[in-house]
Amino acid sequence: MDEILNNSEIQTRGHHRDDEGDEEAAAAGAGADGGATAPLLAGVAPLGYSGRRRSHAGDLHVLSAAFLFIFSAYCAAQNLQSSVNTEGDLGTVSMGILYTSFTLFAVTASPVVTWLGSKRALVVGTSGYVIFILANLVPTWYTMVPASLYLGFSASIIWVGQGTYLTSAALSHARDNNLPEGQTLGNFNGEFWGMFASTQVIGNLISLALLRDGKDGGSVTGKNLLFVVFLGCMIVGIVLMCLLSKRDEKGNTAPTHSSFGAMMKYIVAPLKDRRMILIIPLIAYSGLQAAFVWAVFTKNIVTPVLGVSGVGGAMAIYGAADAVCALVAGRLTSGLHSATSIVSVGAILHAVVLFCPMGGLLGAAVPLFIGALWGVGDGVLHTQLSALLGLLFEDVKEAAFAQWRVWQSGAIAVIFFLSPNITLQAMLILMAIALIISFGSFLLLTLVVEKPSTTRSNQFQSGANFTVHLLHQCYQQPKQHILYARAIRNQKEMKYLSVDE
Structure with a gap:
């Protein structure tokens, strides 16, 4: 071993001189910049130095606040579509068109977001939500259908941009x-989805305060005032979105797609990974369960018991449970094992709602109780799916988040088109089957990921043992410190998926 190290010493002396030269050049470069960066390299920042590095946590706070304002308006408006725009099922059909458009455009959203950059994609994406709120002030087939089609496009852009931006901020912060x-992604997603779930509380409380049931079964009053207030919320959200830092890890250096075939190859790349195939059923279920609340729960469970004006109160409780659960689930996320446990809790609660008849037991409290349980499950699904996609598909995160939106929005569209045509009992059976399939597929995913990660962990441990041996040799021969430094660097560059950090 000593003989090998002696030969390595001869080979590394030249590299050592090069490294020293590089350090001297770096120091000279710092001086050429006026000495602004030299103190930072030494670990001591000069007094009053502000620097250019982004505040990753600050970007998270601004992003969450922007979505809070925009979706407080949109989510509450969406909840009311099946109850307010009832003529010819205009509201329900419009939502079905919206999510069909969302599904189609989400297929190509990832290269669009890569081209625009995640920040500009977020700003452009807000335009569709403003147009949708304006259309609800004059709800006809000629206003709602075009607005829904365009919102499908802009929603695909904003949500792929959100997933990309949030993942980039979390990984950079880590x-x-x-x-x-893994833990940082969980924390960032927990805060974002906790704030996002709060939109159901804020928007629906505004709806509860402004809407009134008409006399003798007439149309509700206060609808136009409500949508004007929602429009004001949208404007505040757009202003906040413009304040985000530009954050594009690939940025202008990303390769452009020279042909349609190359673009499609990039889009479908995650589908060649069996991990994505196994997580797609859970993604689809996340869309089914969300649309069930928006279209079926509000119309067939809340409205008959509490009236149209009571939709806001029931959905506020749903949103509060969703927000608290998202924050807690995000904090508890550290890897695939923890995600499995958290998703299992959400699946059990949804099963309770779907399989247990509660009407005779709780009476008028049914909408509130179901809303709370369903909110917990929704908070679980969104935090865990977002964190896992960012962790498992970091290299193709735009395409991975596009896949999320394709399958989720497609499932949402199915519910909106089916809900006027099938009974509540049939819908509950459909949801129960989807829950069983998606949860089973997710459990299989944990087995697929765990096996290779265990092998990589053993390889990493062998590398760590070798590094300890080199350290021992370096103490005996101080001139070999370069070998140790490089071994440490190579060890840090070894990337493996930790099942639970």
Whole structure:
């Protein structure tokens, strides 16, 4: 071993001189910049130095606040479509058209977001939500259908941009602060989805305050005032979106897709990974369960018991449970094992709602109780899906989040088109079957990911043992410190998926 190290010493002396030269050049470059960066390289920042590095947590707060304002308006408006725009099922059909459009455009959203950049994609995406709110002030087939079609396009852009932006911020924060990536993704997604779930509370409380049931079964009053208030919320959200830092890890250096075939190859790349195939059923179920609440729960469970004006109150409870659960689930996320446990809790609660008859037991409390349980499950699904996609598909995150929106929005469209044509009992059976299939597929995913990660962990441990041996040799021969430094660097560059950090 000593003989090998002696030969390595001869080979590394030249590299050592090159490294020293690079350090001297870096120091000279710092001086050429006026000495602004030299103190940072030494680990000491000068007094009053502000620097250019982004505040990753700050971007998260601004992003969450922007979505809070925009979707407080949109989610409440969406909840009311099947109850307010009832003539010819205009509201329900419009939502079905919206999510069909969303599904089609989400297929090509990833290259669009890559071309625009995630920040500009977020800003452009807000336009469709404003147009949709304006259309609800004059709800006809000529206003709602075009607005729904365009919102499908802009929604695909904003949501792929959101997933890309949030993942980039979380991973950058983890690397800059030497934090575990899985836990950081969980924390960032927990805060975002907790804030996002709060939109159901805020928007629906506004709806509860402004809407009034008409006398003798007449149309509700206060609808136009409500949508004007929603429009004001949208404007505040757009202003906040414009304040985000530009954050594009690939940025202008990303390769352009020279042909349609190359673009499609990039889009479908995640589908060649069996991990994506196994997570798609859970993605689809997340869309089914969300649309069930918006279209079926509000119309067939809440409205008959509490009236149209009571939709806001029931959905506010749903949103509060969703928000609390998202925050807690995000904090508890550290890897695939923890995600499995958290998703299992959500699946059990949804099963309770779907399989247990509660009407005779709880009476008028049914909508409130179901809303709370369903909100917990929704908070679980969104935080865990977002964190896992960011962790498992970091290299193709735009395409991965596009796949999320394709399958989720397609499932949502199915519910909106089916709900006027099938009974509540048939819908519950459909949801129960989807829950069983999606949860079973997710459990299989944990087995698929766990097996290769265990092998990589063993390989990593062998590398760590070799590094300890090199350290021992370096203490005996101090001139071999370069070998140790490079071994440490190579060890850090070894990437493997931790099942539970």
